[in-house]
Amino acid sequence: MNVRKILLLLVAAWATQAIAQPMAPAPVPPARPAANVISIYSGAYTNVANTNFNPNWGQSGFGTATTLTLAGDEMRDYPNWNYQGVAFGSFQNVSSLDTVSFDFWSPTTTSIEITLVTEGFGERAITRPLTLNTWNTVRIPLSAYAALGIPLTAIKEFKFVTVNPASNGRVFIDNMYFFTNATLPTLSNFSVAPRMLGDAPFTLTPPTSNSSGAFTYTSSNTNVATISGNTVTILAGGSSTITAIQAASGSFASASITAVLTVNVPPLSTNAPNPTKPALNVISLFSNSYTNRPVSDWRTSWSGAGPLVDTAISGNDIKKYTAVDFVGIEFPPIDATLADTFHISMWTPSAQTFGVKLVNQGGGPTNENIAWFTSRPEDASLSSKYGPRPNQGQWNNYSIPLSHFATNHGGLILTTRNAIFQMLFVGTAPFSDNVYYVDNIYFSSSSFALPASFASFEVSKANGAAQLHWNIATEQGVQQYIVEKSTTGASFKAIGSVNARGATNYSFTDNNMSEGISYYRIKAVGNDGSFKYSAIRMLNVNAGNVEFAIFPNPAKNELIVKNLVGTNSISLINAAGNVVLNRANVTSAVTSIQLNALPNGVYTVMVTNGTESKSTRLLIDK
Numbered sequence: 001m002n003v004r005k006i007l008l009l010l011v012a013a014w015a016t017q018a019i020a021q022p023m024a025p026a027p028v029p030p031a032r033p034a035a036n037v038i039s040i041y042s043g044a045y046t047n048v049a050n051t052n053f054n055p056n057w058g059q060s061g062f063g064t065a066t067t068l069t070l071a072g073d074e075m076r077d078y079p080n081w082n083y084q085g086v087a088f089g090s091f092q093n094v095s096s097l098d099t100v101s102f103d104f105w106s107p108t109t110t111s112i113e114i115t116l117v118t119e120g121f122g123e124r125a126i127t128r129p130l131t132l133n134t135w136n137t138v139r140i141p142l143s144a145y146a147a148l149g150i151p152l153t154a155i156k157e158f159k160f161v162t163v164n165p166a167s168n169g170r171v172f173i174d175n176m177y178f179f180t181n182a183t184l185p186t187l188s189n190f191s192v193a194p195r196m197l198g199d200a201p202f203t204l205t206p207p208t209s210n211s212s213g214a215f216t217y218t219s220s221n222t223n224v225a226t227i228s229g230n231t232v233t234i235l236a237g238g239s240s241t242i243t244a245i246q247a248a249s250g251s252f253a254s255a256s257i258t259a260v261l262t263v264n265v266p267p268l269s270t271n272a273p274n275p276t277k278p279a280l281n282v283i284s285l286f287s288n289s290y291t292n293r294p295v296s297d298w299r300t301s302w303s304g305a306g307p308l309v310d311t312a313i314s315g316n317d318i319k320k321y322t323a324v325d326f327v328g329i330e331f332p333p334i335d336a337t338l339a340d341t342f343h344i345s346m347w348t349p350s351a352q353t354f355g356v357k358l359v360n361q362g363g364g365p366t367n368e369n370i371a372w373f374t375s376r377p378e379d380a381s382l383s384s385k386y387g388p389r390p391n392q393g394q395w396n397n398y399s400i401p402l403s404h405f406a407t408n409h410g411g412l413i414l415t416t417r418n419a420i421f422q423m424l425f426v427g428t429a430p431f432s433d434n435v436y437y438v439d440n441i442y443f444s445s446s447s448f449a450l451p452a453s454f455a456s457f458e459v460s461k462a463n464g465a466a467q468l469h470w471n472i473a474t475e476q477g478v479q480q481y482i483v484e485k486s487t488t489g490a491s492f493k494a495i496g497s498v499n500a501r502g503a504t505n506y507s508f509t510d511n512n513m514s515e516g517i518s519y520y521r522i523k524a525v526g527n528d529g530s531f532k533y534s535a536i537r538m539l540n541v542n543a544g545n546v547e548f549a550i551f552p553n554p555a556k557n558e559l560i561v562k563n564l565v566g567t568n569s570i571s572l573i574n575a576a577g578n579v580v581l582n583r584a585n586v587t588s589a590v591t592s593i594q595l596n597a598l599p600n601g602v603y604t605v606m607v608t609n610g611t612e613s614k615s616t617r618l619l620i621d622k
Contacts, residue, residue: 025073026103026135026174035184038092039177040158043073050089057085058552060167060592068172075105075174078160082167082557086158086176091119094142095152095243096255097180104136105172111164112171114138116145117157120220120430124148127163142178151220153243153258166596167557182253185211185246192232192242192261197392199263201233206244207257213249217242221430223352223376223389224263237265237392238350238433265349265393268437271316272345272395277444280476283334283453284442285423288316293331293473294455300328302554302619304431316439324351324427324434332456333361333419335532339443342400346390350433352376354390355426356398358405361419363575363602369405369414370426373398384409397440455504459520459537466510466539470522475500482523483508492521500524516540517613538613548607554619555595559605562590566609572618573604595620 029044039045041053053076054065061080068077078084094100104112110132115125124145130136142152158176162169190207204227206215217227221240226233232242240263245256275282275289284290299308304325311318321327346354357370372382373396375389386404390396405414423441427434455473459466468483478500484492498506510520522534548563561570564586570593572581580598583591598620606615 020107020170021068021077022070022075022105022135022172024135025070026075026105027137029101029175029177032179032181033184035186036097036181037177037179038094038097040086040088041076041176042174044175045177048089048092052087052089055085055087056552057083058554058556058558059083059085060558073174075103075172077170077172079170081162081169081171083159083161084171085160088156091154091156092178093153093243093256093258094155094178095245096184096253097178098142098182099139099180100142100145100178101137101139101175102173103175104130104138105134105174106130107133107170108165109162109169109171111162113159113161113163114140115159115161116150116155117159118150119154119156120432121150121154122429123157123159124150125159125161137175153220153241153256167594180253183251184255185209185213185252187244187246187255187257190244190257190259192259194262194264195234197234197237197263197265199234201231204230204232204242204244206230207246209246209255211246211249211252211255213247213252213254216245216247218245219261221352221433224350224433225261232261234263236350236352237263237348238352239263239430263350267349268318268347269313270395271313271318272347272439273397275343275440275442277343277442280474281445282442283336283339283444283474285329285331286317286319286441287439289440290442291473293334293453295329295331297328297330300330302621303327305434311437318437318439321425321436321438322434323431324425324436325431326424326426329423329425331421331423332454333421333535334443335453336402336417336420336443339417339445340402341444341446342402342405343440343442343444344398344400344438345440346396346398347394347437348390348392348396348435350392350435351427352389352433353379353428354396354436355384355424356400357424357426358414358417358420359422359424360414360416361421361575362416365411366413366415367575369407369409369412370424371398371400371404374428376428384412402443454522454524454534457522457534457537459539461513461539464511464513466513466518466520468508468510468520468522468537470506470534472504472506475502475504477526479525479527481506482525483510484521484523485510486519487514487517488519492519494523513539540613548614548616550605550616550618554621556620556622557594557596559593559595559618560590561586561593561605561607564589564591564607569608571606571608572598573606575602 037045039047060082066077113125113127115123117123128138187207219225219227219240224238224240240261243258248254284292305327306322309320353374355372359368370384371386372384373387453473455471457470481498482494483496485495486492517540521536525531568586570583571579574580603618604615605618
């Protein structure tokens with residue numbers, strides 16, 4: 001190769017490296033009156049305080065996001081990303097403005113999705129093209145987002161998604177702000193005092209303004225309050241954003257200002273009625289009236305809700321959930337085949353809706369269903385609706401036939417209930433109103449005493465033998481427990497038995513452990529010959545040391561597996577038991593797995609090092 005060609009290659013390599021980031025700052029935005037701009041990030045304006053420019057939403061590139069400063073101008077640098085969020089320090093009413101503006105520079109991304117996220121009304125996205133290796137000033141009329149069905153009175157986040165390519169993009173962002181070039185009036189002194197449910201209608205006091213335009217008013221939550229002219233009528237507890245809109249007049253354009261109306265309900269002070277079902281006919285998860293089954297997690301990590309609070313009135317335990325979009329509860333599988341009713345007591349000061357979902361093992365729409373309590377007009381034809389909206393300020397004692405969950409509702413149907421392991425409480429926007437106090441959560445049968453139920457089953461190695469221990473939640477009409485063993489996990493043989501004695505704890509020792517992996521299960525046999533199995537437990541005599549962690553969970557398009565030791569095989573198994581993704585001979589301590597091709601659902605992540613396997617559950621929720 002001659003010297004000239006080498007020099008040309010070096011120059012090309014230098015140019016390629018140099019173009020990986022901008023060489024000059026973004027264009028400086030024009031000067032505007034402070035009232036005409038709400039700036040999230042720009043050196044030209046005063047920015048909204050306490051904004052998080054890199055919230056952990058499970059996006060790739062989260063750990064490497066940083067800033068770049070050129071000629072004294074700072075910009076955000078987001079490398080190796082699939083999507084990125086910006087969470088404002090406070091909700092922003094941008095209804096008086098008309099445009100949102102951004103400056104983007106990218107060496108990789110030619111198409112980007114720009115999303116406005118609202119409080120209580122979801123999010124809407126608009127896609128724009130980008131020209132590589134130059135600053136792109138992207139301005140989108142706010143009317144385009146409003147036309148997609150979201151109000152502009154409470155914007156809380158930006159979300160950016162790299163469309164092309166779908167991942168591993170790099171984007172620099174500067175000058176994120178809302179603005180208008182119109183002359184806006186100065187609005188102030190608008191507030192609405194809190195009210196109590198049952199208060200009489202009241203009149204709004206208009207804001208102070210330097211414009212003479214007439215005011216009109218809207219309520220964001222017409223379940224809580226309606227407005228006719230300037231008169232507010234209270235309908236229910238909760239909150240509603242009241243917007244005062246001033247019409248254009250003279251040289252002033254139209255503008256708006258908001259205030260929050262809070263309608264309070266007297267606090268909870270009484271317990272729900274005590275259940276009266278016979279204990280032998282009940283499988284209880286939470287009630288002081290019964291012996292409860294164990295619950296693994298009363299608020300799963302993937303829940304969209306505020307913190308769980310355990311409270312009590314006169315010694316009776318109650319659980320309180322706040323800001324519920326959805327909250328998951330998980331427990332060892334329950335066989336509710338002979339049960340016919342699900343019960344729950346719920347008290348709320350403000351919620352307009354309440355949903356409860358039951359999920360059986362197996363995953364997918366054929367193993368789950370929901371019952372909704374709602375009176376919203378948009379829910380009038382909802383097939384899964386079971387009753388009207390909750391009564392606020394009093395206990396709602398729901399007894400829902402399990403036949404409701406076994407009926408097809410929009411594709412959801414609980415076809416079997418032999419291993420119910422998950423329950424969800426679900427609310428609708430505004431989520432801030434969804435405060436749920438719950439008690440007396442149980443299944444019941446009107447005809448049968450429910451059979452023996454396994455509360456837990458564990459297997460461990462000790463003193464050269466396999467030690468089996470199982471706990472019984474309920475035991476009626478059980479004759480004996482037969483211990484079964486398999487080396488394949490499919491074909492089991494009996495290796496011993498234990499007579500039932502009305503106890504809650506049983507044990508068995510297998511002194512003939514097999515090399516490698518053995519599988520155990522317990523068969524509870526009734527006096528009438530009926531039987532029921534426990535869960536299957538695995539024991540590896542030659543166990544190595546499989547330890548790993550995954551994040552994020554729930555995951556969207558990418559999963560990180562870390563803390564790996566040695567050479568491993570990683571598999572993803574769907575709810576039907578099929579291996580849908582396999583990664584063999586993984587030798588690195590940390591590896592990334594792309595999930596773009598997998599649908600939403602519950603999966604098992606299985607890691608095997610050749611002698612031992614270990615698994616954990618993963619939720620994919622895009």
